[in-house]
Amino acid sequence: MPATYESIATHTIPSTTASYTFTSIPATYTDLVLIVNGKNISSDQGLTCQVGTGSIDTAANYSCTYLLGSGTSSASGRFTSDTNGLIGRMGNDNSTSIAHFMNYSNTTTKKTILSRGNNGAYAIAHVVLWQGTTAIDTIKVFNLTSVSFAAGVVLTLYGIKAA
């Protein structure tokens, strides 16, 4: 009998690396939850992703609305027809982001990703729309401006299965 909430894969970045890609994600769950914990080799960056089916979709099929607080001010903004979708925040201090890939394995609707993240500079939340209607089986995680992850960043992907 399958567990309802279980770890699919965990990867610890062994040395400075620009990205990590989860592949062959099974379609047997309802939602995915990705937790990224660690830091960059330099300052505050948006943590982002590209998804796809069999391969990464690098086309302008992503859009995002975000809400953030810096400790002194708050703001909201959005990105449209972008080539990636933001899912958190990382800095050169310890940072945590949690992203929910909702109904990721369905093959009839576009996909929505909800996330919250924080580092030493911001608390932030995002909603991302990916225009694809195929099941997501590949997720690439990286920083928005190509700043590399420091060694020790841990990326854990969980699957949640509804009855």
Place this chain on the structure above:
Amino acid sequence: MSPILGARGGLSASAYGFTSVVAAAVGDYQSIATLSGTGSSGTIAFTSIPNTYKHLQIRASYQCSTTDNPYIRVGGSSIDSGSNYSWHHLYGDGSSALSNGNGSQSFTYFGYSQNTTNPNASVIDILDYASVNKNKTLRTLTGQDNNGGGELAIWSGSWQNSSTAIGSISLITGGNFSTASRFALYGIKG
């Protein structure tokens, strides 16, 4: 039929047009039941929720046929539609970060629908739902992006009933939930 989808007002869950699957209980995060939209109803009703968990979580991906803010009501054996709710939210509409709130309401919100095609998503936590000595708190992370529109929101809601364990939950939109809409209820052991 799942035990939480038993008779409600003399009607079975299937009479409401919902499809359901019996829960598979493994680990401390357990699937209780999943309901799907029908395209012809604006209400999703979980009933007879067991009080054997510490917290509940609803994970929802849905499309509303109208542009409105879908809302949630709870209750013991029946839904409370009285003015016993309050809510606050912090949200971003793509240009500004905003906040407001209200008391003595007949519901609290769990989502935001600005587009009838793209999926909304909500993760709703209902904390200490089985307590019979304190009011209940609901918190939600929700959003919908429409490639040029949309909103991201963090909702906090309260049900002002300290003596009743939550046994019923209704999620409601002013129009209908599409057939692609899915609402999954989970129980978390404490």
